[in-house]
Amino acid sequence: MEEVQKIRTACRSCHGGCGVIAHVKDGRLLKVEPDPDSPISEGTLCSKALAIKQLVYHPKRITSPLKKVDGKWAKVSWDEALDTITEKFKRIIEESGPEAICIGQGTGRDYESFLYRFANLLGTPNVITAGHMCYVSRIGACLVTCGNLPVCDYDGEPALVMVWGNNAPWTNPDEYKGVKLLKTLQKGAKLITVDPRRVYLAERADIHLQLRPGTDAALALGMLHVILEERLYDEEFVSSYVHGWEEFRARVAQWPLDKVEAITWIPREKIVSAARLYAKTKPACIQWGVPIEQTLNCTDSNRLLVALMAVTGNLDVKGGNVFFVPPPVRTVTEVALHKALPKEKKEKMLGADENKLAARVALVSPKHVWDAILKGKPYKVRGMLLCGTNPVVTRANSREVYEALSQVEFLATIDFFLTPTAELGHVFLPAATWIEQDYVGDFWKRHGYVVARRKCITVGECKQDHEIFMLLGKRMGQTQWWNTMEEALDYMLEPSGLKWSDFKEMGYLKGKMEYQKYLTKGFSTPTGKVELYCTTFEKWGYDPLPTYREIPESPYSTPELMDKYPYILTTGQRIPVFFHSANRQIPWLREIRPEPICEIHPDTASRHGIKNGDWVWISSPRGRIKQRAKVTDIVDPRVIAAEHGWWYPEMEAPGYGFDVSNVNILTDNDPAHYDKPMGATNLRVLICNIEKCEEGD
């Protein structure tokens, strides 16, 4: 028996990045502990990382490839599984072209560049991710506005943080894990929170803005109205570095506070106080979350928050929202080989004419793919390969997703477990978890670091996702792959002069930070300035100025439906032990949240005879689901807040109860209600009714 080995690695239970010390003995994982030297997690860890042992050794984990034979799953060899996919894909390409194959992933994970490399070399422009309404939409909006993604600079010690739609201690922020935010607050920074729920952070805030869900863009316009009218903006920055100031001013002038108050439900005095506090406290940063992207105002909400950062002079200054300098490693774009996709194939991208910003960032809003499968328009999608994603549960309008994935001619998935999505497939490839892989982690994120993720153990025949794409690519005849994963990692690290064998011992690499890069280089936009008037959008035929559009289903846009659906439903509040649809089968995590919870105000609950803990039917124009009521005054009496990502691994295959409590049974994916540039769906806000479940329901 060998001694316990302690191996430094990096988590990826969410988007990843936190530093972990894995304790391994005789090839078996004993436990994980926080890495005190990690610059990301600073010696802390979350419940998801701490429960990794139960994921790794879960009795229901699939650890060898499966193939469906006569409607039943059968164990097969890797060769047979990969050959099945290869043969099918080759036939589809021959008969219908590579665009008839759609490659997909779920939440942001660092196999993205390998997945794209595979898709680009395959010649298909059709890649679906969560990016049309999560993070990539923020990056896209920032690229056309200020050239890069501005991120909170906690190490620069902001004097104020405005947390906008982000319950950071409970969620999985892409750049930070809430640790640095909490430390900043403990040091005495002021706090403004913008959230329809009065969560923990809101309780601690100097000002909490409890807005009507989905009206973030209107609130930002109102705050800008105050800042412009009271001349609280940074005149020097604005005159030198903003494009379209006069046009932008005129647009903001159309949003007086009485109008904003009526839309957002926030008293005007509070909007004024928050605008003044944010504009006058320097430096200030905005910790922005994903809810602002999950409505039809996706792109404009992002553009307006950039406008707030820019006009107050908080862009790329110490303690503001900064453009972190990545360490010298290859970029995602280089590894993904986006340039390898021929122009004529790019033009075939589904929905590219409609969602031009999505096309620019190389992704398809998934509704286009479901239409292509179900209606064959503009052409039929016949084959799919989905990695680390469960769209049956996590994409808008689940029933349509289920229908589309049931009907697609061929579906292969890469995952840890058979999920409601994987069950619809024909081949299942078992993925290695983060503790079973070597990788240059986090290099897709814009926080200035890469981290060394090291293989600590191996489990069954599982292979790391990156390697699966490499093996499949080679079988498809793609030549631009490496011989081994180590060669791939050496290639990624090459500009730094490091080899994987050096880097894995170092733990992480940080880019050399430099503030106010615009002083010498300007901003990476067509005009070199922050484009509050967006010339790219002008060229594409979108409104060059940001605005607020009323939510498609609301008391104001659909008053005729309010009798039947009198409440606003907001969905997707985070649960710290889960990550979207993941972890429902992990005992240590599931015991903390055994059932889905919807929050209902006491007045509303009593009107319906609902008590704390009752099962409640929540219905929308698309269907109904049930969740447990939590009666709490942290939500407005007009608002119901429901959790997302729920399915029941303990229920019967193949559906595993995907339609019982899954909030996306209720959500809408009608293209008429999209955010046009990105194709973002209104996941965060719709209308609903509630009713107490009766016994036997």
Place this chain on the structure above:
Amino acid sequence: MILGLRIREGDCVGCHACEVACKQEHDLPPGADRIRILERTPRFEPIYCRHCFRPPCLESCPTGAIKREKGIVFLDKEKCIGCKACMEACPFGAMGFDAEKGVAEKCDLCFQRTEKGERPACVSVCPARCMEFGDLKRFFSRSFP
């Protein structure tokens, strides 16, 4: 010296990391809790052993399974008969129960870690840094003799 935990409740963000860290460290089945965080939305209430100066759990135990050693209130599972008297006696609701083994479950302040100079598992992971381990007399000097 009386060792124990101090949790600044107002700073607890309710992330539940301490609970899972404890489960992992002691390899406990679901339900056998040594620490729990109750969600009193929007605030949180940690339920944890105070290693009391005069521990009601110890006083109530009919078999002498609960003892204080080196400043820590311990449960000797070999002697526990699963009568749950300690659970009823504890004013903080901090005693757990392992239904599989039919015995009580109790915080031992991770003595195997602290003997080596490490912090208890729960304290070591807390992202809100609201937990401390040390001499209770130092934490609460006024309320202890």
